[in-house]
Amino acid sequence: MFSERILGVDTSALRRVLALVRGGSVISFAGGVPSPELFPMEELGDVIMDVSKMREAFQYGPALGIPELREELAGYMKSWSVETSGGEIMITHGSQQGIDVVARALIDPGDVIIVEAPTYFVALNTFQIYGPEFVEVPLDSRGISTELLEGLLQELESQKKKVKMIYTVPNFHNPAGVTMSERRRKKLAKLAEEFDFIILEDNPYGELRYLGKRVRSIRSFAPDRTIYLGSFSKIFAPGFRIAWLNAPKWAIERLEVSKQTSDVCTNTFGQYVTLEFMRRGYLWKNVERLRRAYWPKLRAMLEALDEFMPEGVEWTEPEGGMFVWLKTGKDADALLPRAVERGVAYVPGSVFYALKPERDRMRLNFTFESEDRINDGIRILAELLS
Numbered sequence: 001m002f003s004e005r006i007l008g009v010d011t012s013a014l015r016r017v018l019a020l021v022r023g024g025s026v027i028s029f030a031g032g033v034p035s036p037e038l039f040p041m042e043e044l045g046d047v048i049m050d051v052s053k054m055r056e057a058f059q060y061g062p063a064l065g066i067p068e069l070r071e072e073l074a075g076y077m078k079s080w081s082v083e084t085s086g087g088e089i090m091i092t093h094g095s096q097q098g099i100d101v102v103a104r105a106l107i108d109p110g111d112v113i114i115v116e117a118p119t120y121f122v123a124l125n126t127f128q129i130y131g132p133e134f135v136e137v138p139l140d141s142r143g144i145s146t147e148l149l150e151g152l153l154q155e156l157e158s159q160k161k162k163v164k165m166i167y168t169v170p171n172f173h174n175p176a177g178v179t180m181s182e183r184r185r186k187k188l189a190k191l192a193e194e195f196d197f198i199i200l201e202d203n204p205y206g207e208l209r210y211l212g213k214r215v216r217s218i219r220s221f222a223p224d225r226t227i228y229l230g231s232f233s234k235i236f237a238p239g240f241r242i243a244w245l246n247a248p249k250w251a252i253e254r255l256e257v258s259k260q261t262s263d264v265c266t267n268t269f270g271q272y273v274t275l276e277f278m279r280r281g282y283l284w285k286n287v288e289r290l291r292r293a294y295w296p297k298l299r300a301m302l303e304a305l306d307e308f309m310p311e312g313v314e315w316t317e318p319e320g321g322m323f324v325w326l327k328t329g330k331d332a333d334a335l336l337p338r339a340v341e342r343g344v345a346y347v348p349g350s351v352f353y354a355l356k357p358e359r360d361r362m363r364l365n366f367t368f369e370s371e372d373r374i375n376d377g378i379r380i381l382a383e384l385l386s
């Protein structure tokens with residue numbers, strides 16, 4: 001009945017994670033969604049009232065998105081050191097659709113694509129639909145190890161395997177929490193030139209920086225080879241599903257075919273609401289509010305980890321985003337039922353790998369729970385790991 005393409009997608013990880021996120025009264029470190037009490041309800045009401053009087057907000061729109069929002073986002077890309085124009089921007093339904101639009105347009109069955117180990121597993125599912133051959137590159141505290149990547153690329157070349165694309169989450173990685181250093185971004189851009197591949201730079205968390213300085217986007221170092229994905233999901237409201245893609249001119253036309261044959265255009269009402277939310281200065285106010293709300297939660301988690309975790313457990317120390325990544329020395333899949341029984345949920349690390357799962361990792365979200373519950377939850381996890 002079903003196509004091999006769709007049967008070939010392993011969704012067990014997604015189902016497990018969604019079940020954990022819905023997990024009732026437990027202290028949940030499993031989610032990755034914004035806190036609903038932080039949605040900017042007042043400003044949203046304001047904007048929606050005005051947009052609902054606009055007839056054009058209820059009409060079909062251009063496949064690439066409404067021109068005003070595309071121009072606004074081209075200007076925003078300067079803050080990531082990218083010089084671009086509205087003609088190189090496409091509005092998508094979430095960056096999830098951006099991943100799909102790119103994969104549909106670029107991946108033929110058997111194409112080699114490199115993914116980080118670990119990586120965002122829903123992107124893996126999307127890629128799986130198009131039947132690529134995955135190759136994993138490991139991460140450390142400064143993102144992709146470009147030294148290892150270079151070796152890998154040489155090895156693949158010697159096997160006559162041509163790499164089509166690399167997928168990376170350079171800022172506050174999901175799940176690892178780490179940020180790629182500027183030096184490595186430059187090196188990655190150089191390698192893309194030398195080995196002739198595309199970089200898919202996925203940046204939904206970049207604005208959620210609580211410490212340190214912004215690092216320029218990879219696209220600023222390789223504008224002709226990088227497709228950048230940005231999203232309003234984590235800084236505005238994910239329910240609108242408004243995100244964007246910034247690609248070089250030569251790629252936009254075929255990406256437009258990929259998008260148009262999928263859904264004709266992105267929901268027009270959401271685009272106008274987002275545009276107005278930006279134009280009235282509400283977006284930056286909201287980002288500030290989120291940073292102020294999330295930073296103490298990250299600090300609470302890092303302090304609790306320091307206080308309670310036994311010898312041998314290691315974790316990343318993110319400067320932003322939503323996740324801390326733990327190396328526990330114990331099987332995190334096997335431990336999960338006991339953790340849930342004790343009232344704490346996390347996502348076992350094994351779901352975040354394309355090829356070789358590391359079973360002793362766990363992803364902890366710190367943006368959802370209160371500081372007190374974060375402290376309690378980490379104490380319980382530490383007891384289970386002792």
Ligand SMILES: Cc1ncc(COP(=O)(O)O)c(C=O)c1O
Nearest residue numbers: 094095096120169174231233243
């Ligand atoms: C790395 C990464 N990419 C993409 C997405 C999808 O986000 P959106 O809501 O923009 O589709 C997520 C969502 O959590 C994510 O973590």
